[in-house]
Amino acid sequence: MRKITLIAGARPNFMKIAPIIHAIQNAQDNGNDISYRLVHTGQHYDKKMSGDFFEQLNIPDPDVNLGAGGGSQSEQTASIMIGFEKELIANPADLVIVVGDVTSTMACAIVAQKLHIKVAHVEGGIRSNDWTMPEEINRLVTDAITNYFFTTSEIANENLRNSGVKEEQIFYVGNTMIDTLLKQRSRFAKPDIWDQLGLKEKEYMVMTLHRPANVDQEAQIKSLMDEIIVHSKDVPLVFPVHPRTAKILNNLKISHPRLHMVEPLGYLEFNYLVERSKAVITDSGGITEETTVMGIPCMTLRDNTERPETITEGTNELLGTDPKAIQPAMEKLFKGEWKTGGIPKLWDGKTAGRIVDIILDFKEL
Numbered sequence: 001m002r003k004i005t006l007i008a009g010a011r012p013n014f015m016k017i018a019p020i021i022h023a024i025q026n027a028q029d030n031g032n033d034i035s036y037r038l039v040h041t042g043q044h045y046d047k048k049m050s051g052d053f054f055e056q057l058n059i060p061d062p063d064v065n066l067g068a069g070g071g072s073q074s075e076q077t078a079s080i081m082i083g084f085e086k087e088l089i090a091n092p093a094d095l096v097i098v099v100g101d102v103t104s105t106m107a108c109a110i111v112a113q114k115l116h117i118k119v120a121h122v123e124g125g126i127r128s129n130d131w132t133m134p135e136e137i138n139r140l141v142t143d144a145i146t147n148y149f150f151t152t153s154e155i156a157n158e159n160l161r162n163s164g165v166k167e168e169q170i171f172y173v174g175n176t177m178i179d180t181l182l183k184q185r186s187r188f189a190k191p192d193i194w195d196q197l198g199l200k201e202k203e204y205m206v207m208t209l210h211r212p213a214n215v216d217q218e219a220q221i222k223s224l225m226d227e228i229i230v231h232s233k234d235v236p237l238v239f240p241v242h243p244r245t246a247k248i249l250n251n252l253k254i255s256h257p258r259l260h261m262v263e264p265l266g267y268l269e270f271n272y273l274v275e276r277s278k279a280v281i282t283d284s285g286g287i288t289e290e291t292t293v294m295g296i297p298c299m300t301l302r303d304n305t306e307r308p309e310t311i312t313e314g315t316n317e318l319l320g321t322d323p324k325a326i327q328p329a330m331e332k333l334f335k336g337e338w339k340t341g342g343i344p345k346l347w348d349g350k351t352a353g354r355i356v357d358i359i360l361d362f363k364e365l
Contacts, residue, residue: 002365004036005093005112008062009043009080009104011053012177012286015267016099016122018057019179019352027356034360037091041080041104042067056187056268057180063091073103073134080107088115094365095120098142099176101135101306109142118365122176122355124149125156125165128306132213136306148362150355153309153344173354174346177286178293182349184268191269193262197236201276204236211283213321214301215245222252223323224301228281229256231330238273240265279333288316293347297338299329315341 004024008014017038024036040062054061066083068076080103088096088111096112098105099122109119121142128136143149149165151157152175160170193199207228215221228237241249241261249261265273271290274280279297280287285307291298292314300318310316315338319325332338346354359365 002034002095002359003093004034004359005088005091005096006036006038007041007084007096007098007104007108008038009041009102010100011044011267013099013102013104014053014057014059015180015286016176017097018059019176019183020097020122020355021059023352023356026353027360032360034356037064037093038062039084039087039108040065041084041108042069043076043080043102043104044069053266056184056266068104076103077107080104081111084108084111085115088112088117093117095148095359095362097122099123101126101139101142103134103138106138106141109145113145118147119145120148120150120355120359121146122150123152123156125151125160125170126153126306127156127159128304130304139306148358150351150358152347153307155308171355171358172346173358174348174351175289175344176351176355177289178347179349179351181271181290181293184271185275187268188272188275189266189268190272191265193238193260194273197238197260199236199238199273199276202278204238204277205232206270206273206277206280207237207239208280208282208284208287209239209301210242210245211302214283215248218248218252220321220323221245221248222254224321224326225249225254225259227323227326228330229259231327232258233330233334234258235278236260238262238277240270279338288314289347291315292341293343295341297333299326299333309344313342313344315339 006017008017027034042065068079068083095118097120098109112119124143130136149170150173157170209215237259239261275294280291281299283301288298288307288310292310298316303320305318319329
């Protein structure tokens with residue numbers, strides 16, 4: 001029996017894990033000797049992660065929630081490590097699968113290796129080369145102690161080769177986040193705000209901003225918002241906003257008749273909005289992958305990205321954090337000159353199946 005422990009610490013992690021659970025269940029149905037245990041570290045408390053959330057993704061509730069949220073990054077790392085060590089001793093595994101780049105990814109990889117359990121990193125090898133981002137440190141540490149790398153792009157493969165990873169450890173499989181997107185696309189759900197705001201297809205933009213470099217500096221967020229409002233013509237701006245960011249915007253008295261700051265939305269509701277929007281303005285990484293697959297113009301307000309394939313192949317443009325970059329990008333969009341882009345190789349909805357097939361072939365487990 002191959003015992004797999006799957007780690008998730010935040011809502012996007014579950015989007016990446018869900019297809020792997022389905023692929024393991026499929027392998028079990030086909031008579032393969034494989035089992036899994038789903039561990040939620042509790043890194044992020046999210047009131048939207050109720051039973052409905054797991055039901056939407058068609059996965060069971062986690063086998064355990066370590067409840068390791070809160071505190072500084074160091075406190076959180078320590079809490080996750082203490083909790084996961086107890087969990088792994090009580091429920092040994094042959095392989096620990098970590099996804100993405102949150103604190104839980106790094107902390108659980110360290111614990112597994114110290115208990116002599118092999119680690120696989122889904123989304124291994126992606127790099128922003130920006131060490132001011134905690135996610136980049138998490139990626140570097142995790143990849144330094146990973147046994148098997150499941151990668152989303154040839155760029156990630158090259159990053160790993162350049163850091164000394166052996167070819168036989170790298171498995172170019174695609175993107176499990178896109179597995180979830182394609183599986184759930186037919187189930188996207190119209191949010192209440194669609195009718196409340198009188199939204200019309202391709203006649204509004206979606207915004208998400210959460211990175212401290214953008215939202216914690218008052219002058220920066222004010223300049224960005226002013227430029228976006230001025231140059232977005234008569235198009236409504238729908239901004240599902242984190243309460244902390246909302247407080248900053250309210251303190252700065254940033255408001256406009258076309259700016260609609262709304263509560264954070266569920267996965268199916270948010271992507272309903274994205275799929276029908278004229279464009280997305282964001283500082284997220286994962287959203288740039290989803291807009292690429294859905295063919296939606298995307299403006300990323302960051303100076304770097306760990307997902308360059310969304311720019312070289314997809315619909316994303318890296319504008320940087322200078323507010324003056326917004327006007328030319330908006331002009332390009334409204335002239336109908338935004339690139340159409342394409343979908344990166346292996347972003348086809350079948351990534352998780354490839355991952356589980358590879359794991360079943362591992363002789364050393």
